[in-house]
Amino acid sequence: MGETTGAATGADLRLTSVTKRFGDFTAVDDLDLVVPQGQFFALLGPSGCGKTTTLRMVAGLEEPTSGSITIGEQDITRLKPYRRPVNTVFQSYALFPHLDIFENVAFGLRRRGVKDVKQQVGEMLELVELGSFAKRRPRQLSGGQQQRVALARALINRPQVLLLDEPLGALDLKLRRQMQIELKRIQTEVRTTFVHVTHDQEEAMTMADTIAVMHDGVIEQMGAPAELYDQPATTFVSNFLGQSNLVRAEVVGPSGEDVVVDVHGTKVGAPVARARRTTGTVWVGVRPEKVVLLPDGGAREEGANHLDGGVVVDVSYTGVSTQYLVRMPWGQELAVFEQNSGAGGRVQRGERVCLSWRAEHTFLLDADEDAHAGDESYAALVGADGGGAAG
Numbered sequence: 450m451g452e453t454t455g456a457a458t459g460a461d462l463r464l465t466s467v468t469k470r471f472g473d474f475t476a477v478d479d480l481d482l483v484v485p486q487g488q489f490f491a492l493l494g495p496s497g498c499g500k501t502t503t504l505r506m507v508a509g510l511e512e513p514t515s516g517s518i519t520i521g522e523q524d525i526t527r528l529k530p531y532r533r534p535v536n537t538v539f540q541s542y543a544l545f546p547h548l549d550i551f552e553n554v555a556f557g558l559r560r561r562g563v564k565d566v567k568q569q570v571g572e573m574l575e576l577v578e579l580g581s582f583a584k585r586r587p588r589q590l591s592g593g594q595q596q597r598v599a600l601a602r603a604l605i606n607r608p609q610v611l612l613l614d615e616p617l618g619a620l621d622l623k624l625r626r627q628m629q630i631e632l633k634r635i636q637t638e639v640r641t642t643f644v645h646v647t648h649d650q651e652e653a654m655t656m657a658d659t660i661a662v663m664h665d666g667v668i669e670q671m672g673a674p675a676e677l678y679d680q681p682a683t684t685f686v687s688n689f690l691g692q693s694n695l696v697r698a699e700v701v702g703p704s705g706e707d708v709v710v711d712v713h714g715t716k717v718g719a720p721v722a723r724a725r726r727t728t729g730t731v732w733v734g735v736r737p738e739k740v741v742l743l744p745d746g747g748a749r750e751e752g753a754n755h756l757d758g759g760v761v762v763d764v765s766y767t768g769v770s771t772q773y774l775v776r777m778p779w780g781q782e783l784a785v786f787e788q789n790s791g792a793g794g795r796v797q798r799g800e801r802v803c804l805s806w807r808a809e810h811t812f813l814l815d816a817d818e819d820a821h822a823g824d825e826s827y828a829a830l831v832g833a834d835g836g837g838a839a840g
């Protein structure tokens with residue numbers, strides 16, 4: 450299957466200094482991006498960050514104000530959309546309602562004058578596991594099945610790059626999760642470059658080899674999902690991709706491989722390699738699931754950071770985990786996620802606790818950045834309640 454549908458070799462997608470302006474407004478700002486051939490690549494960002502505009506420029510539906518777009522050796526910047534080795538799958542499947550599934554998938558081949566379409570269409574329907582649905586009409590399929598037909602209809606053209614514009618946005622949560630696994634399997638099988646646009650961080654993390662996090666028309670950070678999650682470079686990435694605790698601190702100085710910082714009177718260590726700043730004021734960052742709750746003022750653990758004097762102000766049980774909010778002596782509330790492994794009892798609301806985490810899980814960010822950048826739940830709260838503000 451991979452051989453019949455695989456893309457040509459050496460066809461990296463490259464955007465060089467691509468800018469798109471709509472009047473005075475810059476939607477995409479001097480963007481440089483290379484998507485290696487065969488990757489599952491996600492452009493991730495909140496609404497309005499410029500990801501769809503970027504995708505539309507690759508598709509040829511929008512012309513860059515400046516810059517160039519190439520696939521392999523071919524400059525496609527000003528090519529008509531249908532001349533590009535690119536296909537797009539949209540959120541609205543846009544299947545032909547009057548054609549059956551077989552003919553929907555065969556459409557691209559027939560338009561190119563291919564006579565014998567049976568084998569290729571059959572293979573494509575097998576790939577998306579709809580072999581037995583060939584004679585049905587689109588309206589006789591579920592949303593997820595229709596989206597798979599749309600995928601087959603695009604892939605049969607053997608594009609070098611397949612663009613996916615929020616393709617799972619119309620599906621309910623459970624189906625979306627199933628389709629994420631499906632999409633990943635299909636991409637692994639065909640090895641076509643997929644560029645997937647989404648605002649859903651979990652979706653990007655589940656499927657992509659590489660994620661580019663976009664914000665205000667620029668890429669804030671790009672890398673493998675685990676790399677972005679473990680080592681965010683900006684407050685925006687640290688909040689948009691999962692949740693972070695960010696606490697204001699002053700750098701004291703280096704100590705071996707670590708930078709030591711002062712967090713409201715307590716010394717905390719972070720690896721130099723995970724520090725975006727090593728002088729002055731910083732945000733000390735740690736993910737909630739990296740933190741454990743210990744008795745306040747209890748035993749210290751070697752190689753760990755400790756912050757005493759917390760009071761548990763909220764306990765929410767979510768089944769898989771328990772999520773605690775702990776108010777620190779300086780008034781800030783920090784989040785702690787504890788897996789419900791069954792070991793140990795749950796900490797109660799009102800208990801005094803010490804927050805502890807391994808120094809290697811600490812990251813340091815530039816304190817000039819907004820601690821709430823990319824935090825959508827905070828943005829929704831502001832105005833009603835400023836609680837949980839970084840201190």
Ligand code: ATP
Pocket residue numbers: 471474476494495496497498499500501502503648
């Ligand atoms: P969403 O997820 O909501 O689609 P996005 O990150 O994909 O968001 P874009 O659609 O790329 O964002 O839009 C980026 C910015 O450019 C937005 O502020 C949008 O209003 C603006 N924009 C997009 N298309 C046009 C247009 N044709 N004319 C003027 N402004 C536009």
